[in-house]
Amino acid sequence: MRDLNRLELAGEAVRAALEALTCADPDWVAQSVDVTSWSRRYGPRVDNWRLPTSRTKQQKLAVDFARDGFALLGAVYHPSSPVWLRELPAVQVLRCVLVQNYTRTTRGAREVVKRREKTDEGGDGRPPGHLRLSSPYDTDTRWSAKRDMLWNGYKLHISETCTPAPEAARTHPNLITNVATTHSTLPDSKALDTVHHALQQRGLLPDEHYLDSGYATAELIHGSIKTYGIALVTPVLLDTSRQAKAQAGFAATDFTIDWDAEKATCPAGHTSATWNPVVSEGIPKTVVTFAALDCIPCPLKPQCTTAKKNRRQLSFHPRQMTEALRHARTQQKTKDWNTDYALRAGIEGTIRQATAITGTRRTRYRGLAKTHLEHIYSAVALNLIRLNAWWNDRPWTAPAPATSPDSSTPSPHNHNGQQDRCACRKPHPGRSRCTSVFVEDTAEAIVSAYVEAG
Numbered sequence: 470m471r472d473l474n475r476l477e478l479a480g481e482a483v484r485a486a487l488e489a490l491t492c493a494d495p496d497w498v499a500q501s502v503d504v505t506s507w508s509r510r511y512g513p514r515v516d517n518w519r520l521p522t523s524r525t526k527q528q529k530l531a532v533d534f535a536r537d538g539f540a541l542l543g544a545v546y547h548p549s550s551p552v553w554l555r556e557l558p559a560v561q562v563l564r565c566v567l568v569q570n571y572t573r574t575t576r577g578a579r580e581v582v583k584r585r586e587k588t589d590e591g592g593d594g595r596p597p598g599h600l601r602l603s604s605p606y607d608t609d610t611r612w613s614a615k616r617d618m619l620w621n622g623y624k625l626h627i628s629e630t631c632t633p634a635p636e637a638a639r640t641h642p643n644l645i646t647n648v649a650t651t652h653s654t655l656p657d658s659k660a661l662d663t664v665h666h667a668l669q670q671r672g673l674l675p676d677e678h679y680l681d682s683g684y685a686t687a688e689l690i691h692g693s694i695k696t697y698g699i700a701l702v703t704p705v706l707l708d709t710s711r712q713a714k715a716q717a718g719f720a721a722t723d724f725t726i727d728w729d730a731e732k733a734t735c736p737a738g739h740t741s742a743t744w745n746p747v748v749s750e751g752i753p754k755t756v757v758t759f760a761a762l763d764c765i766p767c768p769l770k771p772q773c774t775t776a777k778k779n780r781r782q783l784s785f786h787p788r789q790m791t792e793a794l795r796h797a798r799t800q801q802k803t804k805d806w807n808t809d810y811a812l813r814a815g816i817e818g819t820i821r822q823a824t825a826i827t828g829t830r831r832t833r834y835r836g837l838a839k840t841h842l843e844h845i846y847s848a849v850a851l852n853l854i855r856l857n858a859w860w861n862d863r864p865w866t867a868p869a870p871a872t873s874p875d876s877s878t879p880s881p882h883n884h885n886g887q888q889d890r891c892a893c894r895k896p897h898p899g900r901s902r903c904t905s906v907f908v909e910d911t912a913e914a915i916v917s918a919y920v921e922a923g
């Protein structure tokens with residue numbers, strides 16, 4: 470499936486609806502639209518013809534697409550039209566694309582159609598990215614970005630066994646134990662529970678789970694032990710307070726907490742004045758404040774706070790989470806922890822195998838469910854390859870790059886990325902590790918490659 474910008478998406482949504490209506494009821498289309506003029510604009514794919522480069526002309530064309538879309542929907546929803554036409558998926562997608570990208574108001578007798586823009590740019594606001602359709606042909610795919618990577622599609626999380634044992638001492642090869650396909654906009658930390666649940670269903674939960682910092686949160690570090698008995702081995706984000714980032718002044722870890730007495734003690738020896746439980750973004754926290762009477766005359770104040778209210782305030786997760794977080798931060802500074810954590814690095818080979826052998830980076834299908842099925846087949850294929858090499862005592866060698874569009878090759882859209890990696894280890898029956906990979910929604914490119922190759 471081709472990537473579409475907002476202008477192309479609007480035009481292609483009208484075109485897709487028109488095509489679906491034409492297939493469903495050509496007579497109705499002939500009676501309801503001016504076929505000659507509409508076929509000139511919506512005959513070829515919108516991204517096949519040269520779109521205007523001037524911003525003014527682009528805006529005008531975008532509004533023209535919207536007006537055509539609203540006109541088409543008006544005809545579909547006319548009382549004289551067959552009701553079942555409204556149920557066509559392409560018609561509903563067109564409705565959604567128009568609502569998400571345009572506003573339609575009336576001023577007197579005049580109808581005003583405007584493109585939605587961000588509110589901070591003076592516009593009417595746009596829907597959040599996880600809701601915004603990016604294609605009329607696949608309503609599950611989403612645009613997503615991470616740092617300098619931008620892609621349209623899904624995210625794949627692969628779990629596999631792993632072991633720190635030397636090659637000769639291994640009893641089995643590393644095998645993929647789970648694949649989880651999610652929307653591209655879903656943060657890795659939100660996908661982890663799904664991964665653990667699936668592993669639990671198969672009795673494959675590891676004792677330790679190695680992850681990168683994208684997966685780690687205080688809630689997960691604590692919750693994974695509590696719910697699944699899994700210790701997460703992951704570099705947690707360091708204290709993000711101004712003092713900790715600048716490595717100057719007192720960070721939250723410099724304060725002693727007495728959870729039972731609900732008091733915190735600062736480096737100057739003063740105890741907190743207030744201890745308030747709050748809920749921030751759905752997460753329970755405790756906000757602790759020191760008295761201005763203590764802070765204003767304090768000689769350590771320049772190292773502690775620059776708050777206008779002249780008093781230091783701290784925010785803590787609940788007790789178990791804070792203690793788990795502090796323990797993890799302490800651990801990750803040790804040499805032993807870093808040596809152990811190096812086990813996760815082997816996941817790079819899995820990424821290479823998944824993308825080079827099975828072309829995982831680019832989905833061949835439309836929709837999350839089918840894409841997930843493809844990922845399962847890919848995992849099975851990789852396991853069979855590994856087992857074949859293991860049973861026949863052959864070293865596994867990487868094949869030449871696939872003839873189909875290779876995910877390891879950056880696309881023109883700079884979709885080059887693999888992202889977060891994690892690894893999980895289990896002493897028995899096996900050890901495992903996992904990774905997440907960006908998956909582009911480019912089924913059409915795959916099909917084209919096969920057609921070209923004959």
Ligand code: SF4
Nearest residue numbers: 735737764767773781
């Ligand atoms: S500024 Fe306030 S909280 Fe900070 S060390 Fe001094 S008394 Fe304690």
